Amino acid sequence: MIYQQTSAQSLESAILSNTGISLRMWREDLNHPFISGNKWWKLKYNLETARKEGHTQLLTFGGAYSNHLYATAAAAHELGFKSIGIVRGEETLPLNATLVFCKSKGMHLHYISRGQYREKDSEAFIQWLRKEFGEFYLIPEGGTNAHAIKGCEEWAHRIREVEDFDYLCLPVGTAGTMAGMVNVLTDKSIIGFSSLKGGDFLKEKMKQWLTHDINNWQIRTEYHFGGYGKVKKDLMDFIIDFEKEYQIPIDPVYTSKMMYGVFDLIQQNTFERGSKILVLHTGGLQGRAGFNF
Ligand SMILES: *Cc1c(COP(=O)(O)O)cnc(C)c1O
Numbered sequence: 001m002i003y004q005q006t007s008a009q010s011l012e013s014a015i016l017s018n019t020g021i022s023l024r025m026w027r028e029d030l031n032h033p034f035i036s037g038n039k040w041w042k043l044k045y046n047l048e049t050a051r052k053e054g055h056t057q058l059l060t061f062g063g064a065y066s067n068h069l070y071a072t073a074a075a076a077h078e079l080g081f082k083s084i085g086i087v088r089g090e091e092t093l094p095l096n097a098t099l100v101f102c103k104s105k106g107m108h109l110h111y112i113s114r115g116q117y118r119e120k121d122s123e124a125f126i127q128w129l130r131k132e133f134g135e136f137y138l139i140p141e142g143g144t145n146a147h148a149i150k151g152c153e154e155w156a157h158r159i160r161e162v163e164d165f166d167y168l169c170l171p172v173g174t175a176g177t178m179a180g181m182v183n184v185l186t187d188k189s190i191i192g193f194s195s196l197k198g199g200d201f202l203k204e205k206m207k208q209w210l211t212h213d214i215n216n217w218q219i220r221t222e223y224h225f226g227g228y229g230k231v232k233k234d235l236m237d238f239i240i241d242f243e244k245e246y247q248i249p250i251d252p253v254y255t256s257k258m259m260y261g262v263f264d265l266i267q268q269n270t271f272e273r274g275s276k277i278l279v280l281h282t283g284g285l286q287g288r289a290g291f292n293f
Helices: 038-052 067-079 097-104 114-118 123-133 146-162 176-184 201-209 233-246 255-267 285-291
Strands: 008-010 022-027 057-062 082-088 108-112 167-172 189-194 217-220 276-281
Touching (some): 038 067, 038 176, 057 067, 067 097, 082 114, 097 108, 146 176, 167 255, 176 217, 189 255
Parallel strands (some): 057 082, 082 108, 167 189, 167 276
16 A cells, blocks of 8 residues: 655644643644555555455445545555445435545445444354355454554554654544554553543453553543534534644544543643653544535
């Protein structure tokens, strides 16, 4: 897959004056026009494995606005795999921009009910999929598996080589990306910001992927703004102000909630004087248009 080198930039803010805190943002949103942010790293070793195992077809799952479906469709197209996207819920026409894009990259879309979707990891359902679509390499929802974490670990090594920081802040969905960061950056404090409501289960999920039991991480669960994919006026205002001030677009589902949380924690004096904070822009801007503000 094409990869454009990324790096970090400083975010100057009035909130930071007199705190001695430095705040920098790692612009992984710029790594690829379509396979953006963390999804590039989560797919890298999955696609390598699929190729090594001789697969010609990928199959994965997602909601109608999923960054993961979008990235998988683009990656499959770029590398010459066929792809199948199993979409949660009924087909609604006209298709939204995410699904139009997936189709334009040759992804075959198959819709299943929300009830069926909950069963998507069951052996019986996967067998049915193989009967229906033939052999495929299966990538789980959100792309999180051991190969994805390996990719995120590699990304963490790259970040460590280039940047000097005390705290790493990042948005969290399935926590796969965070697990990769935590595994590598054992001498840093990692703070994840859950973009979904009731994110306490994520702490358990994390443990499944961790290769050490160093207590170098925490997940903040109070910045979900009503839940996954939900926004509130406060958050929309924040995004508009942020984009105006820094000329950096941020998505409403992930990076904006994390950034809001980071500024809030700075204002509450959670970080020591002089701390160096690095925040990850994890990409996903394709969904921004769907929010219409
Ligand atoms: C998928 C995604 C995340 C969440 O990553 P996880 O590894 O599932 O925690 C964060 N940010 C963006 C932009 C994403 O698309």
